[in-house]
Ligand SMILES: [Zn+2]
């Protein structure tokens with residue numbers, strides 16, 4: 001799938017574009033989204049890859 005960005009703060013947000021989390025009630029609100037490397041649309045269950 002195309003490059004995409006996810007929020008790891010708990011809101012499970014996904015964006016096609018880099019940016020910051022827009023969810024006011026998320027731990028990562030206004031924090032940078034993380035580039036996601038998944039190919040299965042599951043986003044590694046929104047856990048950081050390392
Ligand atoms: Zn978020």
Ligand SMILES: [Zn+2]
Pocket residue numbers: 004006036037038039041042043044
């Ligand atoms: Zn993903």
